[in-house]
Amino acid sequence: MDGGQEKYGVSRFSLQDRLREAGVFLSEPSELLLVAENLLADGEIDEALDVVRFAVSLAPEDWRVLRCASNLFARARKYARSDEIMRRVVKLVPDNAECRLHYASILLELREFSRARRELDEHFKLAPNSSLGYRTLSSIFASQGDFSSAYKATERALEIEPARREFAIHRAWLLITMERVSEALQALRKLETEDPGDAGVIRLISSAYEVAGDFDPALRYAEKAYQLAPGNPEYERHVDYLQKHLGAIRGAAGEAGGQSVVSCPSVFMVQSGLARWEQAFFSMMRVISSVLIREFRTRFGGMKLGYVWAIFEPVAHLALIAIVFYYMHATGGAPIGDSLLVFYFTGVLNYLLFNNTITFVQSGLESNKALLKIPVVKPLDVLIARAILELFTMVIVAILMLTSFHLFGLKAAPYDIVKCVKAVIAVWILAAGFGMVNCVILHVIKSWDQIFFAFSRSLYFISGIFYPTLAMPTEVRDILQWNPLLQAIELFRSGFFAGYDPFWLNTGYLYAVAAAMFVTGLCLERVLRRKMSSPTW
Amino acid sequence: MIRLDKVTKTYRTRTSRKVILDNISCDFPADRNVGILGVNGAGKSTMLRLLSGSELPDKGRVLRHCRVSFPLAFDGAVHPQLTGRENVKFVASIYGHNPKTVIEYVQEFAGLDNYFDMPTDTYSSGMRARLSFGLCLAINFDVYLVDEVTAVGDIRFQAKCHAAFQERTRHSSVIMVSHSFDTIRAYCNTGAILDNGNLTFYDSVDDAIEIYRKMIGTSLAATG
Numbered sequence: 230m231d232g233g234q235e236k237y238g239v240s241r242f243s244l245q246d247r248l249r250e251a252g253v254f255l256s257e258p259s260e261l262l263l264v265a266e267n268l269l270a271d272g273e274i275d276e277a278l279d280v281v282r283f284a285v286s287l288a289p290e291d292w293r294v295l296r297c298a299s300n301l302f303a304r305a306r307k308y309a310r311s312d313e314i315m316r317r318v319v320k321l322v323p324d325n326a327e328c329r330l331h332y333a334s335i336l337l338e339l340r341e342f343s344r345a346r347r348e349l350d351e352h353f354k355l356a357p358n359s360s361l362g363y364r365t366l367s368s369i370f371a372s373q374g375d376f377s378s379a380y381k382a383t384e385r386a387l388e389i390e391p392a393r394r395e396f397a398i399h400r401a402w403l404l405i406t407m408e409r410v411s412e413a414l415q416a417l418r419k420l421e422t423e424d425p426g427d428a429g430v431i432r433l434i435s436s437a438y439e440v441a442g443d444f445d446p447a448l449r450y451a452e453k454a455y456q457l458a459p460g461n462p463e464y465e466r467h468v469d470y471l472q473k474h475l476g477a478i479r480g481a482a483g484e485a486g487g488q489s490v491v492s493c494p495s496v497f498m499v500q501s502g503l504a505r506w507e508q509a510f511f512s513m514m515r516v517i518s519s520v521l522i523r524e525f526r527t528r529f530g531g532m533k534l535g536y537v538w539a540i541f542e543p544v545a546h547l548a549l550i551a552i553v554f555y556y557m558h559a560t561g562g563a564p565i566g567d568s569l570l571v572f573y574f575t576g577v578l579n580y581l582l583f584n585n586t587i588t589f590v591q592s593g594l595e596s597n598k599a600l601l602k603i604p605v606v607k608p609l610d611v612l613i614a615r616a617i618l619e620l621f622t623m624v625i626v627a628i629l630m631l632t633s634f635h636l637f638g639l640k641a642a643p644y645d646i647v648k649c650v651k652a653v654i655a656v657w658i659l660a661a662g663f664g665m666v667n668c669v670i671l672h673v674i675k676s677w678d679q680i681f682f683a684f685s686r687s688l689y690f691i692s693g694i695f696y697p698t699l700a701m702p703t704e705v706r707d708i709l710q711w712n713p714l715l716q717a718i719e720l721f722r723s724g725f726f727a728g729y730d731p732f733w734l735n736t737g738y739l740y741a742v743a744a745a746m747f748v749t750g751l752c753l754e755r756v757l758r759r760k761m762s763s764p765t766w
Numbered sequence: 767m768i769r770l771d772k773v774t775k776t777y778r779t780r781t782s783r784k785v786i787l788d789n790i791s792c793d794f795p796a797d798r799n800v801g802i803l804g805v806n807g808a809g810k811s812t813m814l815r816l817l818s819g820s821e822l823p824d825k826g827r828v829l830r831h832c833r834v835s836f837p838l839a840f841d842g843a844v845h846p847q848l849t850g851r852e853n854v855k856f857v858a859s860i861y862g863h864n865p866k867t868v869i870e871y872v873q874e875f876a877g878l879d880n881y882f883d884m885p886t887d888t889y890s891s892g893m894r895a896r897l898s899f900g901l902c903l904a905i906n907f908d909v910y911l912v913d914e915v916t917a918v919g920d921i922r923f924q925a926k927c928h929a930a931f932q933e934r935t936r937h938s939s940v941i942m943v944s945h946s947f948d949t950i951r952a953y954c955n956t957g958a959i960l961d962n963g964n965l966t967f968y969d970s971v972d973d974a975i976e977i978y979r980k981m982i983g984t985s986l987a988a989t990g
Contacts, residue, residue: 340969373967376793377769406767407831512862519859527847603836603843604819605860759822 258284258294265301274305285314292321296328299335308338319348326355334365337372345369360390367399376407394420398430405437413437428457432464435471444475516606520614523600528618543581543626547574564697566726571634571641575725576694578627579718582653583660584685586619590664591671591678594761608761609754612668616661623653648724651736656717659743665750669757688714698731706733713742768794768817768834768909768941770965773826775816777809786812787823788963796832796908799940801950801971803978804960810943811837813960814911817941832908838899846887850878850897853886854904861905868904875900875926896923903930910934912942912953928952947975 261284268277281298288294295318299311315332322328329352336345346369352362363386370379383400390396397420404413414437420430432454438447448471455464528535551570566572593615594601594608601608634641643649670677690696692714698706709715716739723729754761770792777784786809794800794817804810814837815821816828836843844853851869858868873882876896878889886894902910910931931940931953944950950957950971957974958967961981968974 342969373969376767515862516860519856523845523848523852523856526852527845599843599845602815602818602820603857603860604834759824 258288258291259297261287262294262297262301269301269304277301278305278307289317290321292318292325292328295321296331299331303335303338308335311335312339312341319351323351324355326352326359329355330359330362330365334368337365337369340372342369342373358389360386360393360396362386363389364396364399367403371403371406376403379403380407394423398433401430401433401437405433405440410437410440426457428454428461428464431457432467435467439471444471447471448475512605513607513610516610517614517617520600520606520611521618524614524618539622540625540629543578543585543623544629546581547577547626547630550577564699565722565729566640568634568639568641571639572697572722573695574630574634574641575722576692576718578623578630579652579656579721580689580692580694580714581626582620582623583656583688583714583717585623586616586657586660587664587667587681587685589615589619590661591667591681593664594668595671608758609751612661612665612754616657616664619660620653620657643725644727645724649721652717652721652724655720655739655743656714658747659713659717662743662746662748662750665754666746669750669753669761672757672761688712691715693718698733710735713739716742767796767831769829769831770816771827771829773816773823773828775809775812775821775823777812784809785963786960787816787965789826790963790965791826792965792967794909794939794941796939798956799935799954800942800956800958800967801954801974802941802943802958802960802965803950803974804943805982808960808962810960811913813965814913814941814943817909818911833906834909835902835905835907835911837911837913838902844886844894844898844901847885849885850876850882850889853897854901857901857905863905868901871904872897872900875903875930877923899927903934906938908938910938910940912940912944914944950975 261280265277265280265284268274268280278301281301284294285298295314299314299318302308302310302314312332312335315328315335318328319325319332329348333345333348333352336342336348345365349362349366349369352359356362363382367379367382367386370376370382380400380403383396383403387393387396387400397416401413401416401420404410404416414434417430417434417437420427421434424430431450435447435450435454438444438450448468451464451468451471455461455468458464525536528539550573554569554573564572590612593611597611600606600611631641667677667681674680691709692712693701693709698709698715698719701709710733716735719731719734720736720739723731723734770787770790773787773790774785775787777786784807802810802813804813812821816823817830818834818837819828819830820836822828843857845856848856850872854869854872855865858865876882876893876899878893878897881889881893886897889897934940935953940953942950942953954971956967956969957971957978958965959974959978959981968977
């Protein structure tokens with residue numbers, strides 16, 4: 230510290246001598262400031278600032294000298310000194326718009342945002358249409374992280390002075406910061422064609438690509454910028470960073486055997502048009518499949534053989550019916566087909582698919598609260614995963630049952646498998662729709678599942694499972710044919726048994742109801758999503 | 767960067783509605799680590815859930831132009847019936863990471879040994895926290911949301927966490943909720959105070975802490 234003081238004194242002393250030698254008129258501050266400016270340009274910062282201080286001491290009340298001195302201090306990054314000087318200047322000439330603006334930019338450098346805003350307000354009072362004023366305002370907003378306001382201010386500045394290149398560059402930078410990459414790139418390309426040698430613009434193009442997650446062109450432009458401005462350490466660092474980053478991505482990709490580990494970022498990036506939807510779709514598929522596996526593992530309380538139970542339950546249900554009918558000797562006289570058992574199977578299978586899917590889907594959110602804390606997992610993903618798992622379960626059950634029928638010597642091969650599949654899909658879509666609707670209602674009415682249970686149980690008896698639709702009195706059938714589950718079971722049977730083609734079957738109606746229910750479920754989920762996300766619900 | 771666009775969030779308590787954010791628009795810049803201060807019940811944890819996207823605002827939008835983590839809290843998003851390994855595999859695959867790499871990282875980081883292959887409901891709370899901490903760090907997020915989990919585990923584990931976070935914050939940022947001023951000072955370079963539905967940002971953490979101290983002081987004086 231002492232050494233510094235000593236040096237300071239020495240340099241000042243010798244400075245005056247040197248100035249005198251150089252023939253500078255020492256009592257003329259404006260001349261001194263010119264000298265200081267030259268010194269600053271030569272990189273002689275300390276000496277330059279000494280000269281400035283000397284000039285200021287000669288004319289402490291001359292605002293022009295002070296304003297100029299402030300500028301020189303600011304160029305040497307001594308903003309605190311500038312602040313001191315400008316405080317005096319605005320007292321001396323409170324109505325000078327330019328000084329207010331300069332002071333605001335100094336305060337901005339010092340990150341004194343509220344004071345900078347005050348100076349700028351004064352500036353706008355004196356010069357309401359100042360483009361530089363709006364440009365400075367934009368910088369203040371940007372420094373505080375309020376990029377949308379900063380963008381608006383820049384737009385205003387460009388309105389006043391459209392040809393100013395720096396404004397356009399600043400606007401492009403804001404666009405990148407706000408990750409509106411395609412607009413930024415458009416603007417930057419235009420700036421590039423106007424002046425291909427502008428390293429700053431090239432550097433910004435690199436940033437735009439980097440933000441978009443497109444690292445190859447980012448690196449290309451970064452290198453180009455560095456070639457245009459070889460000494461710039463920031464450009465060099467940027468090139469270095471991008472090279473390392475690209476290396477890391479490629480290295481990781483190689484390690485994972487071609488399956489890119491770092492491939493996910495782009496999913497979250499703002500992208501245009503189709504690519505964005507495509508990414509969102511793949512992200513959703515990934516989540517659904519992961520949730521599916523997780524649900525599979527924890528289907529029944531995390532037991533080792535939990536999923537076996539999921540299959541065993543419907544099989545047992547059907548087996549029980551088989552045993553009961555065997556002992557009741559009611560095997561003869563099936564309304565359709567050869568075996569009463571197979572006939573019941575065609576009904577019960579669809580009923581169970583319907584009922585189990587609804588039950589499993591409607592409780593999806595309630596039993597996955599922890600899972601839903603992961604933001605990429607959306608409620609809909611969980612519901613869809615559960616519906617798929619239930620369909621999968623019932624397909625396995627169906628295959629098991631048909632195989633065992635075959636082993637017991639019953640004729641049980643579907644006649645038209647496409648029709649059967651159509652029926653199963655219709656039941657499933659219908660049930661998924663009901664499940665989603667119930668899931669939403671359950672959030673509002675806690676006992677809804679009990680009420681719905683009574684309803685779904687009654688379907689067991691009015692869907693033509695045991696009591697064939699064929700045998701119903703016309704008046705009853707006329708009413709019950711509006712039951713979509715009955716329609717689905719009839720469609721399934723018309724596909725399963727050769728020659729069964731009931732005239733009350735209306736597939737158009739069935740598909741319409743299933744689709745309507747599904748869409749209602751999606752819509753309800755969408756409308757009440759905000760409320761359902763809250764844990765207090 | 768995360769942007770709040772005219773966000774309002776209220777909470778229903780037994781007697782009334784509590785306002786957590788009242789028509790707030792602001793940006794969480796990508797290059798800042800923000801420490802959020804607020805009295806108990808101000809809604810700091812809800813704030814983090816809003817930022818993560820696991821909870822939605824009543825009005826307004828939360829725009830996330832980057833990968834934001836789930837709030838890193840004690841319970842995390844761990845399924846009690848699945849083993850540590852299965853949980854890690856699950857989270858890795860939903861984020862599109864290679865499960866093998868992530869499992870290796872978490873196994874090393876959390877140091878659970880044999881427990882890694884046990885259902886997580888057999889874990890102690892410390893072990894669960896270690897698992898979710900490691901899991902969150904294993905995924906490459908741009909913003910890590912941290913909810914008061916600096917006192918997890920023993921000193922050695924804390925040091926490990928600290929080092930891992932320092933490493934992460936070179937490329938990612940942190941938004942943190944904590945009662946510990948020291949923690950906020952250690953990780954953040956911007957302070958914010960959540961109070962009565964308003965979120966105020968301060969350029970320096972020390973300013974925020976100073977103002978927050980005064981605020982609690984006055985509120986204590988007012989109540990007692």
